[in-house]
Amino acid sequence: MAEIQIKGVAKTFGAFTALHSVDMTIADQEFMVLLGASGCGKTTLLRIIAGLETASQGEVWIGGRRIDHLPPRHRGIAMVFQNYAVFPHLTVFENVAFGLRMQKLPETEVKRRVQRTAELMHIDALLGRYSGQLSGGQRQRVAVARALAMEPDVILMDEPLSNLDALLRLEMRAELKGILAESKTTTIYVTHDQVEAMSLADRIAIMHGGRILQAADPIAIYRNPAARFVGAFIGNPPMNFLPAEATPEGWTVAGELFAGPDAPGPLEFAIRPEDLRPAETGLPATVRIVEPLGPHLLVTCDVAGRALRAVLDSDLRLRPGDRIHLAPAADRVRWFDPKTDLAVTP
Amino acid sequence: MTDTATIRQRGRRLTQAAVVLLCGWVLGPIYLLVLNAFSAPDAVTGFPKRWLPGFDLHSLRMFVEFQGVAEALWNSVLVATLTMILSIALGAPAGYALSRFDFRGKTAFRVLVLMTRAFPLPLLALPLAVMFIRVGLDDTPLGLALVHTTLALPFAVLITFSLFSGLPVELEEAAWTLGCNRAQAFRKVILPLVLPGIAASAIFAFVISWNEVFAASVLTVQHRTLTAFLLTSLDVSPLPLKFAGGFVLVLPALIFIFAVRKYLFAMWGIANR
Numbered sequence: 001m002a003e004i005q006i007k008g009v010a011k012t013f014g015a016f017t018a019l020h021s022v023d024m025t026i027a028d029q030e031f032m033v034l035l036g037a038s039g040c041g042k043t044t045l046l047r048i049i050a051g052l053e054t055a056s057q058g059e060v061w062i063g064g065r066r067i068d069h070l071p072p073r074h075r076g077i078a079m080v081f082q083n084y085a086v087f088p089h090l091t092v093f094e095n096v097a098f099g100l101r102m103q104k105l106p107e108t109e110v111k112r113r114v115q116r117t118a119e120l121m122h123i124d125a126l127l128g129r130y131s132g133q134l135s136g137g138q139r140q141r142v143a144v145a146r147a148l149a150m151e152p153d154v155i156l157m158d159e160p161l162s163n164l165d166a167l168l169r170l171e172m173r174a175e176l177k178g179i180l181a182e183s184k185t186t187t188i189y190v191t192h193d194q195v196e197a198m199s200l201a202d203r204i205a206i207m208h209g210g211r212i213l214q215a216a217d218p219i220a221i222y223r224n225p226a227a228r229f230v231g232a233f234i235g236n237p238p239m240n241f242l243p244a245e246a247t248p249e250g251w252t253v254a255g256e257l258f259a260g261p262d263a264p265g266p267l268e269f270a271i272r273p274e275d276l277r278p279a280e281t282g283l284p285a286t287v288r289i290v291e292p293l294g295p296h297l298l299v300t301c302d303v304a305g306r307a308l309r310a311v312l313d314s315d316l317r318l319r320p321g322d323r324i325h326l327a328p329a330a331d332r333v334r335w336f337d338p339k340t341d342l343a344v345t346p
Numbered sequence: 347m348t349d350t351a352t353i354r355q356r357g358r359r360l361t362q363a364a365v366v367l368l369c370g371w372v373l374g375p376i377y378l379l380v381l382n383a384f385s386a387p388d389a390v391t392g393f394p395k396r397w398l399p400g401f402d403l404h405s406l407r408m409f410v411e412f413q414g415v416a417e418a419l420w421n422s423v424l425v426a427t428l429t430m431i432l433s434i435a436l437g438a439p440a441g442y443a444l445s446r447f448d449f450r451g452k453t454a455f456r457v458l459v460l461m462t463r464a465f466p467l468p469l470l471a472l473p474l475a476v477m478f479i480r481v482g483l484d485d486t487p488l489g490l491a492l493v494h495t496t497l498a499l500p501f502a503v504l505i506t507f508s509l510f511s512g513l514p515v516e517l518e519e520a521a522w523t524l525g526c527n528r529a530q531a532f533r534k535v536i537l538p539l540v541l542p543g544i545a546a547s548a549i550f551a552f553v554i555s556w557n558e559v560f561a562a563s564v565l566t567v568q569h570r571t572l573t574a575f576l577l578t579s580l581d582v583s584p585l586p587l588k589f590a591g592g593f594v595l596v597l598p599a600l601i602f603i604f605a606v607r608k609y610l611f612a613m614w615g616i617a618n619r
Contacts (some may be wrong), residue, residue: 050519083516
């Protein structure tokens, strides 16, 4: 059992605040992804949990034990680094066995565990080699095997796939998901790649400016962003935003009337590009750029002076300058308060 | 097209000529030194010169049997070894701290490390001689080794600093998460990786001490090192003896510099591979 509780963890580097009092609970065996652009504090948070960085404030609990004052070796964690950190002077076998030898396990147990994790990570043929004789993907596998062999309560991963080439990344992603689900450890995984986050996570925590903006399952994050930043960050192309004016009948967006939440003042109307379709009525749009992507057309339009992107069927014959109407799927429209940048629910 | 090709070719010829000239400049005297050290004593003073050494060991044998040479050689080795040990014992931890920790005055400290080389040795040697006489360190190998250590230390600090900086911090951090404390991580992961570089840095300190002559002359009287001994004794010796002495002095330095060239190049930021 290894539930992770982060209570009011904050970190300042001199005048710079990397983390503003973060609170989060990660359930036992959950796969939590910390997602955000570089400098958002995700790696700092991970390193505080690992004990490689000390928090300026707050507490970290793992499995009901407060661990923020303990050195990394007493926290029951294993970590996979972005640059793999495979020890170059040791063979693959000794790398994987390193942590087990530190625990002074009997030699037969060391051998058994190394063999088992090596088979799991498909590196059993490489056990006699040195890191310099391995490819990037193989080094990555050694780093993961070394962490798994520890049989830790918690595995922490800091952008483990970002140094691999695209095809290998795809392959490792699926493999990691299977292996980590099997191993029954709690995983915290840091990445800036939203597709990676979506495909791996039980839950994603979106971080921005040292704060967690939203922590929810991937589909909820995608469909119901809690903040404007989340909508604009997740999705490729990201969510469209248009200003909405309050009228007695409802909300007008680019001259069109929509039903919306009961709220004072102006709001922002938000819709994902794939939730728009051409229709007789709807947002009046002038086509600017048409990018055929095979199954879809990515169409950039001009709506009331704002750029708006729509993913449309590729059978449509559209040319720059065409005037069309785009109808948003009514149940997919979201509203944000431009003052707080938070979602407003009807 | 042809014009640029000719210009490029001329440029290459010029570079080659410069390389040959520089190599000749450095290697010529060394060659003459070796030539004369291995020639019979009468060939050394004779003229015209032969261009190949006669492999005559008379001069060298004469030099080795010369009164006081053996003791001076022993003193040199002793002082250089002490310098080597002291420089690494003090320099390597400083290099590690510079590369791994952030502390107030780090930049100032780095400059100060280099500043120790800014003072001319004569300026330091005479006051030091007085001080050494007071505390009883005068004319001892340890006293001289301390002075040589101050000369070698900046290099030890900077070389080890670049060694430690060349190792990703993540290697150490990985070791910590895998059950090591700081000392264990250093011993099991960092030390094996920097050992060749540390050895090179140690040898460099050895050579600095081996070649140093000024402090050695001022601070020792009875227990001269080889350089100091040669400076005072060989002045009045016959020519073959001088060549033999010069050869014995140059040889270890040449071998050591050759052995550590990779690290020296790395230190000066020249790509070696």
